[in-house]
Amino acid sequence: MDDFIIRALLAGLAVVLMSGLLGVFLLWRRMAYFGDTLSHSALLGVALGLVTGMSLNLWVIAVCVVVALLMLYVQHNPALGSDTLLSIIGHSALALGTVALTFLPNVRVDLMAYLFGDILAVTHSDIVLTWSLALVVVGVMVWIWRPLLSLSVHAELAQVEGVKVWRISAAYMLLIALMVAVAMKVVGVLLLTALLIIPAATARRLARTPEQMALFAVVVGVCALLAGMGLSLQLDTPTGPSIVVSASILFLLMQLLPQRGA
Amino acid sequence: MLAGMSTTQTVLAKLSHIGLNFGERVILHDVSLEVYSESVLTLIGPNGAGKSTVLKILLGLQAPERGTVWRMPGLRVGYVPQKFHLDRLLPLTVARFIGLNLPRHNAAAVRDSAVEVGVEDLLPQAVQSLSGGELQRVLLARALLNKPQLLVLDEPGQGVDVTGLSDLYQLINRLKLVHGYGVLMVSHDLHLVMAATDQVLCLNQHICCSGQPEAVSRHPEYLRLFGDLRPAGLAVYTHHHDHQHDMHGCIVPLPADKQEAKHG
Numbered sequence: 001m002d003d004f005i006i007r008a009l010l011a012g013l014a015v016v017l018m019s020g021l022l023g024v025f026l027l028w029r030r031m032a033y034f035g036d037t038l039s040h041s042a043l044l045g046v047a048l049g050l051v052t053g054m055s056l057n058l059w060v061i062a063v064c065v066v067v068a069l070l071m072l073y074v075q076h077n078p079a080l081g082s083d084t085l086l087s088i089i090g091h092s093a094l095a096l097g098t099v100a101l102t103f104l105p106n107v108r109v110d111l112m113a114y115l116f117g118d119i120l121a122v123t124h125s126d127i128v129l130t131w132s133l134a135l136v137v138v139g140v141m142v143w144i145w146r147p148l149l150s151l152s153v154h155a156e157l158a159q160v161e162g163v164k165v166w167r168i169s170a171a172y173m174l175l176i177a178l179m180v181a182v183a184m185k186v187v188g189v190l191l192l193t194a195l196l197i198i199p200a201a202t203a204r205r206l207a208r209t210p211e212q213m214a215l216f217a218v219v220v221g222v223c224a225l226l227a228g229m230g231l232s233l234q235l236d237t238p239t240g241p242s243i244v245v246s247a248s249i250l251f252l253l254m255q256l257l258p259q260r261g262a
Numbered sequence: 263m264l265a266g267m268s269t270t271q272t273v274l275a276k277l278s279h280i281g282l283n284f285g286e287r288v289i290l291h292d293v294s295l296e297v298y299s300e301s302v303l304t305l306i307g308p309n310g311a312g313k314s315t316v317l318k319i320l321l322g323l324q325a326p327e328r329g330t331v332w333r334m335p336g337l338r339v340g341y342v343p344q345k346f347h348l349d350r351l352l353p354l355t356v357a358r359f360i361g362l363n364l365p366r367h368n369a370a371a372v373r374d375s376a377v378e379v380g381v382e383d384l385l386p387q388a389v390q391s392l393s394g395g396e397l398q399r400v401l402l403a404r405a406l407l408n409k410p411q412l413l414v415l416d417e418p419g420q421g422v423d424v425t426g427l428s429d430l431y432q433l434i435n436r437l438k439l440v441h442g443y444g445v446l447m448v449s450h451d452l453h454l455v456m457a458a459t460d461q462v463l464c465l466n467q468h469i470c471c472s473g474q475p476e477a478v479s480r481h482p483e484y485l486r487l488f489g490d491l492r493p494a495g496l497a498v499y500t501h502h503h504d505h506q507h508d509m510h511g512c513i514v515p516l517p518a519d520k521q522e523a524k525h526g
Contacts, residue, residue: 028352150362153348156323160341161363161408200351207353 004120008229008239011122014134015186016199016221018179021141023196024203024214025172028152033083034071034173035193037090038180041067042189043097045181046114050104057129057181064177067093072173076166094189117188117240119229130182137175144168149210187240198247199224205254220250271298274334274412274444275320281328282315289315290326291468297412300438302445304455307465313448314344316465317414320446337412340405344416344448346397348389356392357385360404375407376400379433394421398430406437415447419454431455 026035045060052059067089074085101109113121122130141148147168151158159165180192187195203216227250228243273296280293290312297303297320305313318324319331321341333339348354361372376382379399384392392400398418405413418434419427431451435458438445449455456462464470 028349030349146362146365153352153354153359153362154343154346156318156321156343157341157346157404158363159323160321160339160414163363204351204353209353209355209358213353 004122005229005233007122007124007127008119009225010127011130011182012119012186012225012229012243013222014127014130015179015183016195016225017218018134018137018175019183019195020199020203020218020221021137021214022172022176022179023200024210024217025148025152026176026196027200027204028210032193032197033086035176035180035196037071037086038064038067038177039184039189039192040090041093041097042180042184042192043114044093044100045097046184047097047100047104050109051100060184061178061181063093064180065174068173068177069170072166072170075169112238113188114184115188115190116238117184117186117191119186119239119243120232122185126182126185130185133178133182137179140171140175144171148172187243191240191244194244194247195221198244198251202247202251202254205257220247224250271301271444272334273297274299274337275446276332277316277320277329278332279329280316280319280326280331282312282319282324282326288467290319293329293465293469295463295469295472297444297446298460299411299444300442301460302435302438302447302455302458303461303463304459305446305448305463305465306450307470311466313465314416317416317446317448321414334411338408338410340408340410340413340443342398342401342405342413342415342418344420346401350390354389355385356381356387356389356400359389360385360400360407362404364407371407375403378406378437379403395423395426395430398422402430402434406441409441410443413443413445413447415445415449417448417450419449419451427451427454431458434458 026032041063042060045063046056048063049056049059070089071086098111101111110118112118147158147163148171150161150163151165151168155165176196183192183195199220200213200217202220203213206216207213224243224247227246229239231237231246232239232242276294276296278294280290282289293312293316295303295316305316307313315324319326320333321339322331322333348359357369357372357376360375361367361369364371373382373385376385379402381396381399381403384396384400389397389400398421402415402418405415413434415434419430422430431454434445434447437443447455461472463472
């Protein structure tokens with residue numbers, strides 16, 4: 001197998017591992033919009049990185065973390081009208097990033113690569129970064145699993161029972177911000193939320209417990225990654241969208257099965 | 263202002279002169295109350311009277327703008343919230359739900375709690391499959407798991423059918439004798455909880471009136487007052503017809519000459 005395919009697979013596996021674990025909570029907490037806002041904002045990070053000539057990854061992480069904290073603040077102040085404001089933040093950042101990129105002198109930017117991903121261009125350092133973050137995400141998720149599940153079921157009940165709701169929420173949102181920063185390479189900012197949502201939704205049919213659902217979400221993500229890359233290499237289709245198409249097909253197939261558990 | 267409780271009872275939590283506004287709108291004005299161990303305090307009042315807000319402030323879920331909140335240090339609280347909805351996409355059994363906040367899963371403790379409220383048969387079921395009455399009991403089982411000193415119940419009777427209602431309040435009261443917890447409860451089913459309530463506090467942004475009805479069984483003469491409170495069936499009226507908004511003020515207007523137990 002070619003080297004670039006192995007690199008792509010390695011990075012992709014780390015990303016679907018993260019997206020599976022994080023995605024189920026995005027579903028349970030009805031926070032799909034959160035993924036969109038964050039991933040759209042990532043493009044502003046790219047633009048800032050190119051403008052300043054500094055590390056793209058660092059800028060993307062920085063922008064995502066700032067936006068995540070902003071969203072956390074908005075979420076805890078319902079008077080601000082969260083959905084609308086989040087939509088404004090996300091799309092403004094996406095538009096601003098796109099506009100900024102076109103003004104850059106002497107830089108030829110492949111906008112499509114950022115919008116839809118360019119997994120076949122993954123470098124060795126990307127793999128190291130992606131897997132490092134994946135380990136952080138897995139570690140923190142295991143650590144905060146119980147309180148995060150509890151507050152996803154009922155935040156006030158969790159708080160009364162001693163869960164530090166604000167801190168756990170913040171930790172979870174920061175993890176998504178980190179994941180977005182590295183997953184951008186794989187599926188791009190426009191389809192990133194799909195990678196969080198579709199495998200998790202597909203896994204629901206198979207799962208009897210929250211943990212099973214997260215595990216199956218990772219498995220579905222791996223299947224979609226392999227199928228999508230296969231599709232892409234065979235038919236020369238863009239890889240990121242092919243992965244998402246594969247995930248969607250898996251989701252549709254799964255709807256033919258009767259639902260287990262609840 | 264609710265002084266006069268037996269001195270052997272411990273004050274579990276106390277609100278003093280609580281005030282809260284949302285913009286121009288007064289939500290709560292000068293609300294004070296004390297919750298005692300082994301004692302049931304029932305909050306009644308029309309929709310939008312701020313009953314749930316009082317509970318949330320006492321629980322520390324919401325901060326008041328004025329006044330002070332005091333809870334006994336280390337107080338263990340069991341809470342049954344007013345609104346509970348679990349997303350269908352979250353696969354969760356009743357057993358898992360009841361024990362969700364245990365640091366380590368403890369099947370025996372979960373079962374004990376479920377047996378106490380009579381939901382042990384529901385343990386393997388999905389939370390989303392429960393009826394309204396079953397859900398309230400399951401929420402109660404979760405609230406009891408932590409061996410609470412204070413139970414805070416926000417309309418524990420919602421979605422429970424009439425026969426089940428009486429059972430539920432009897433259960434809460436019976437378990438009170440077992441565990442010795444204090445109860446702060448919002449209820450619309452006044453005719454049912456009255457016999458099991460040590461104090462009633464009528465709220466409509468401010469405290470309209472408060473009383474300490476004695477248990478009906480022990481004090482037959484109190485039946486008269488209980489009878490007088492029958493119009494408080496009006497509270498049930500708001501419960502079943504809560505789209506009507508023609509009620510104002512206190513829904514338990516005790517005639518002044520019959521307010522034997524009223525303080526402040």
